[in-house]
Amino acid sequence: MKEKLLTYLVCPACSVPLDLSVSSANGKEIVEGKLSCATCDASFPITDGIPRFANLHSLASDKQATAEGFGWQWQHFTQEDPRYAEQFLSWIAPVTTDFFKDKLVLEGGCGKGRHTRLAAEWGAKDVIGVDLSVAVETAYQATKDIPNAHIIQADIYHLPFARIFDYAFSVGVLHHLPDPHAGFVSLSSKVKDGGQVSAWIYGAENNEWITRFVNPVRERVTSRMDQRILLQLSKIPAACMYLATKLVYGPLNKNGKRNSLASHLFYNEYLKSIAPFGWREQHTIVFDHLVAPTAFYISREEFESWWRDIGATDVQISWHNKNSWRGLGTMT
Ligand SMILES: C[S@@+](CC[C@H](N)C(=O)[O-])C[C@H]1O[C@@H](n2cnc3c(N)ncnc32)[C@H](O)[C@@H]1O
Known part of the structure; x- marks a missing residue:
């Protein structure tokens, strides 16, 4: 520290x-x-x-299970990837790198610290990454030599801050909370008037195949498994996805003419976006989806109501890869 x-x-x-x-x-x-x-x-x-600030042993069982799964994940998948910057910007668009300059920034659920590091490198005055799980050990190692980056272990519902931040963001975290709306309210309550909040969450729309067929397996089987076994088992769907993105989605989306054909493929926008990633990153993505005990898929309508509830203005919500929602708003 x-x-x-x-x-x-x-x-x-x-x-x-x-x-x-x-x-x-x-x-x-x-x-x-x-x-x-x-x-x-x-x-x-x-x-x-x-x-x-969080004692993992005294957490409610659902939070403890989430922290255990993700803690293991981010201590195993510690790799960095040059594409993280572009991917992060796509999750927080229309925010750009210049936006971070001289801002005091809070990250809710920093995982292995990849976005904390980027925010610091993009010129934040200071950025504080918060995570509940032992992922903080990886995040700390990734950021400890960066003078304007800080990591704390805390629950997003009980943040040890006053309303001091210029900007808070949360990427891929809120939908894993037992009460995503309350987590969003807690995070945004630390942003001062005139400051901004970004959030990226799984969408309900276009994900019916996940909620119908993948969720029951995740809830009843994979999230309860020993993570070392899941690591091996998740290589099977990861290999299918890897082959599909490298042999079909990547090539078909490369040139303009074939694009019209690609647009008819199942889940094209999303699989196109991850096609450039290598095996390890794609395996991380599949493992991430299977390890979480809690995952909500949130409709645009519900997401819009979150921003009304915090009294945000200038709210911009947009569809990301046709399977998730990202939002940016200003606190008043
Ligand atoms: C899918 S990961 C995303 C990590 C990071 N935002 C990223 O994109 O690399 C979700 C993270 O949320 C964290 N998390 C879950 N519940 C939390 C809570 N109540 N408070 C803070 N962090 C939490 C997990 O430990 C995990 O690191």
């Missing part, structure tokens, strides 16, 4: 600044220590460089 992070943190229960005591440091990096609240006596350990 960098000492600068302390200026942004407050007690999640009583919202007062926290006191820091350091037991070990490595140069400027605080490795072990404690954050304490003088008002309510709560204290939060800093271990292995990460402030810990």
Whole structure:
């Protein structure tokens, strides 16, 4: 943890600044220590460089299962990919790289920290990536040498911040929460007036084949499996997807004339978008879909109501790959 992070943190229960005591440091990096609240006596350990606001053992069972699955995933699939920047921008469009300059940024559910790192590199004043699971260990390793990037372990529903952020984003996280709407409200409540919020979620529309046929298998079988077994088993659908994208979707979408043929293919927009990725990334995507115990598929109508509920203005919602929704709005 960098000492600068302390200026942004407050007690999640009583919202007062926290006191820091350091037991070990490595140069400027605080490795072990404690954050304490003088008002309510709560204290939060800093271990292995990460402030810990969530106790995984005292979580409700659904959250614990989600944290276990994703924690394992992001400690295994730690690879970086040069296409992440373009993919991230597609999830938060119409936001561009320039938008991050000098902003104080919050990421809800940072996983392995790939987007925290990009936001920092694109010039954010500071970016704080939050995740509930042990994915924070990977995120911390990926960002600890970047002076304007910070990682904390916390629950999106109990964030240790006041309303200080210029921008908050959450990519692929809210639909995995037990109450996605409440997670969205909690994240956006940390953005100051005039600041912006971005969210990307799975859509209900065009995903009926997943909700009818894949979800029952995910809920009853794959999300309950030992992750090492799922890792091997998920290679079968991943291999099918990999071959389809490399042999059919990628080539057919490459040139203009064939595009009209490709547009008739099943799930073309999505499979076209992942066709450039290699085996490991495609395997990550399939594993990600099968490991989650909770996944909601949210309609545009419902997503629109979330933005009304937070009182956002200038809301721009758009269809992403014809299977998911992305939104950007301004807090007032
Ligand atoms: C599909 S991953 C997406 C990670 C990252 N946004 C990305 O795109 O690489 C979902 C992440 O949400 C995190 N998560 C789930 N429930 C959470 C909660 N209640 N609070 C914070 N993070 C949570 C998981 O641990 C996981 O890392």
